[in-house]
Amino acid sequence: MSTEILVNIGPQETRVALVEGGATQEVHVQRASRHGLTGNIYKGVVQRVLPGMQAAFVEIGLERTAFLHVADMVPSPNGSGHAPELPPITQLVHEGQQVLVQIVKDPIGSKGARLTKLLSVPSRYLVLLPHERNVGVSARIEAESERLRLKGILEQVQQELAPNFGVIARTAAENAEAEALADDLRFLLRLWASISELSLTAKPGTMVHGDLPLSMRILRDLMGTDVERIRIDNMGEFHRVQQFAQIFVPHAAPKIELYQGAAPIFDLYGAEDDISRALDRRVELKSGGHIFIDQTEAMTTIDVNTGAYTGHRNLEETVLKTNLEAAQAIARQLRLRNLGGIIILDFIDMRSDDHRAQVLRALERALAGDHARTQVYPFSPLGLVEMTRKRTRDSLGHILCEPCPTCEGRGTVKTVETVCHEIAREVQRAARQFEAKGFLVLAAPDVIQRLIGEESLGLAELEASLNRPIRLQSESAYGQESFDVVPL
Structure with missing residues (x-):
């Protein structure tokens, strides 16, 4: 099955579509105003410790405080992968303490970001684990012979270059040469040294290390041997991605193309229509x-x-x-x-x-x-x-949409009949509160039309019971649920 990656660069937005067999399978969106935060490393301050939940809230400079659980602070013993014994969180952090943390889940809805103190720094083939010592291989590499080969290589290069760090082979490491893996580890060690040095002088609540931009991150995360080509519709980004690929993903560089077609790039294979649907x-x-x-x-x-x-x-x-x-x-x-x-x-x-x-x-x-x-x-x-x-x-x-301002995210709106009854109750409430000569009702055209028609008898009875006139005024700018009752 043929696989292509389409990259659309806008003024404030980057979109990536993974197309398999002519059908869009994945869409990634990164906006300047809403950059994905997963993988970013921050210097934070513990604001509140909750012993009953074995968790803490950490201020890292985002809109909402982030969440840190004790399970994301204690590494597995000897890299066994088994859940470690979890001590009371009060033994690990206290309020006001500065901590170096990494986001593992972006803020979603009303929830703040999920954090970990078990930092990981990824590159093309490997993930460096600064606070662990184990060597592992991605579960997505299924061939046992390849898993054994990779683990043997990693154990050797780890002992030579990074005996105090843990290393995991990513899926992209499958069939990679030993020298390429060693080069990747050297790069990660240089990067971690830079992060460590910056963390010493960084102010609390600031980012110490950010992930790659989306257009380059796809080469790390989505690029596989079955990807035939990567099309980018922006000249500047095309050159930047090519330079990045030549250093970190050499085999991908020949597959990167500048798209100069007359139609927008996401019109290829109907990607734009797939997003809409x-x-x-x-x-x-x-x-x-x-x-x-x-x-x-x-x-x-x-x-x-x-x-x-x-x-x-x-x-x-x-x-x-x-x-x-x-x-x-x-x-x-x-x-x-x-x-x-x-x-x-x-x-x-x-x-x-x-x-x-x-x-x-x-x-x-x-x-x-x-x-x-x-x-x-x-x-x-x-x-x-x-x-x-x-x-x-x-x-x-969640990225492309927001709750409906009319129904406030319920997915439904009140019927015209329901709104008419609400207006009647609001007029009665206003009559008790104000010594008014009459009332003006402003509402959506469909609501006014029903008040004049099917609900006219009820409106006349309301006027008679209040002994005050009720005027109706249609407002096309009002949503179906919106109305105002104004004392005159």
């Missing part, structure tokens, strides 16, 4: 079925429906085919929308255990290419599939 709640399936995706603060729920698809043989066949198609669509939408955390999938009910197993296998296969870690659980007694997907940054919807 990814903001809709409803996703159409080719068979005629559809899925509904609802994202909340706590979790994401996905509901599968047959829609217009009726099948050709029987109901079970129709349900199975729709669910199999939905499994593919769900896996793609999770990547495209970057949905993370707890995800509940409500497939159409299936009686056959074999059909359920087929749907689970299809979902797991479709998720295999996802760069984020996923975990899928069997069907529950209620017929639901629970899964998790690692969340380290905002979803596409």
Whole structure:
């Protein structure tokens, strides 16, 4: 399957699309006003310690204080990977203490950033762990022979160059030469020395080290051997990315191209349309079925429906085919929308255990290419599939959208009839508060039209009971739920 990376550079925004087989699979957006913070290292100050939660709130200069849990302060013993014994957090930090911390999860919604004291500094092939000593290999490298080869190389170069540091081989290290890995480690050691020196003089609440810009970070995170080319639509950024690639990702440099086509770069393969559709709640399936995706603060729920698809043989066949198609669509939408955390999938009910197993296998296969870690659980007694997907940054919807000012994020608005009743109650409330000769009601055109028409009898009865006139005025600038009652 052919894979391309499209990079669109705007005045204050960079967008990257990962296209596989002519379909957009992932979209990354970085805005000057809302730069992703994951991976940044800060010098912070502990503001509050919560012994009952084994956590602390740390001021690092962001809008909201960040969250640091004791589990993100204690390394695994001897690099075993097992959860260490967690001491009381009061033994590790105290209020007013200065700490060097790293963001592992961007602020999301009303939650502040998630921090760790177990710093990690990534490069092309490796991740340097300044406060650990273990040597590891990414779980995404599955071939046992390659894992053993990499671990052997890393153990040797670690002893020679960085005996007091931990080192992990990233997925991109697969098939990398020993010298390339050693060069990568030397670069990381120089970078860490610079970070350490800067942290000594940095003021509390300031950033000590920031991650690469998005256009260069994709070479580190998304660039694999199967990527055929990277197209960039900006001359200046094209040269900067090429220079970076020649130093850190030499094999990628020949694949980087300057896009000079007449059409916008995201019109290729319909990437722009894919982004627009990814903001809709409803996703159409080719068979005629559809899925509904609802994202909340706590979790994401996905509901599968047959829609217009009726099948050709029987109901079970129709349900199975729709669910199999939905499994593919769900896996793609999770990547495209970057949905993370707890995800509940409500497939159409299936009686056959074999059909359920087929749907689970299809979902797991479709998720295999996802760069984020996923975990899928069997069907529950209620017929639901629970899964998790690692969340380290905002979803596409959170980046590109904001709550509706009319419904305030509920996804619904009050009906015209409901608003009319609210106006009647507000007029009664105003009549008790003010010695007015009458009242002026300003509301949206549809609301005024209903007050004049279907609600006219009720309005006349209200006027009679108050013994005061009520004037109506249509305001096109008002939303459906907005109105004012003015005493005259």
